[in-house]
Amino acid sequence: MRSLMANGRIPKKSIRPLPETHEPISGDRARKLILERRAWDGMRVLGHLNLSRASALYTLPENLTCESLDISDCPNLTFLPKGLHVTHWIEIADSGIMHLPKGHGFVLRWRGVRVSDAIAFETHTGQDILNVENVELRRVLIERLGYDTFLQQVGGVVRDRDTDAGGERQLICIAFEDDEPLMLLKVTCPSTGHLHILRVPPYLRTCHQAAAWIAGFDNPDDYQPVIEA
Known part of the structure; x- marks a missing residue:
């Protein structure tokens, strides 16, 4: 009896806490929790998880499960x-992922195009790219190499010039x-002096048309900036 008594009371049997469980959640809810750093390991997401353009995203919870994952521009x-x-694919365009271990088993995409590890991670020169048939x-x-570097390496034909x-x-x-x-x-940006190489539609014929398109004008005649920045 003394072994059951402690300070005049019968000690309660210790109860081990049950592991915390969570139900699967929506992709929108998962994005909010992950970006707020309130996600838990073992998070299960119903359907697609879109984390694109999350520049403040540094980590994902361990044992995360979802059908597809977009971490582009992270x-x-x-x-x-x-x-x-x-389950299906990971969109990795312009993410910070530079390599994955061999045999990882993930299906990778870049702006919707299925890519191999070689396309996604290895270095290619402009000439290498010209030899790619697909x-x-x-x-x-x-896009991976960059328009400025590609232009420097392969050259091009100047169709128009102005100031x-x-x-x-x-x-x-x-x-x-x-x-x-x-x-x-x-x-060249007049404010910073930085040189920019910007892709524009192939049907444009003049620098002014291209600058107007970049500025969001359908009619180039409506684009008459005092200073183009």
């Missing part, structure tokens, strides 16, 4: 969590035999 997310399970994969590689407040502008065309031409506007 430059500070540099690794995938332990135990991640994605048009969609070639576009992915150009604005930042100095000379050039409309440059890079032609392909099996795809629409890549049209680029080369322009």
Whole structure:
């Protein structure tokens, strides 16, 4: 009896707390919790989880489960969590993911195009890209390399040139035999002095038309800036 008594009371049998469980949640709810850093390990998401354009995203919860995952334009997310399970695909365009372990088993996409690890992570030169026969994969590689670097490495034909407040502008065309031409506007920002290489539609014929399109004008005649920035 003394063994059952403690300070005049019968000690209660210790009860182990049950592990906390969570029901599956929607993709919108999961995004909110993850970005607010209130997500839990083992989170289960119903359907698609869209985390794109989350520049403040650094980590994902371990053992996360979802049907598909979009981490495009998340430059500070540099690794995938332990135990991640994605049923269909992961969109990784312009994320911070630079490599994945061999045999990872994920289906990778770049702006909707299915890509291999070689396309997604390996370095390719402009000439390498010109030799790629698949048009969609070639576009992915150009985006990965950057329009400015691609132009420097392969060159192009100047279709038009003029001047604005930042100095000379050039409309440059890079032609392909099996795809629409890549049209680029080369322009210097008058405020910062930075040189920009911007992609524009291939049907444009002048620098002014290209600058107007970038500024959101359907009719180039309506675009008459005092200073183009």
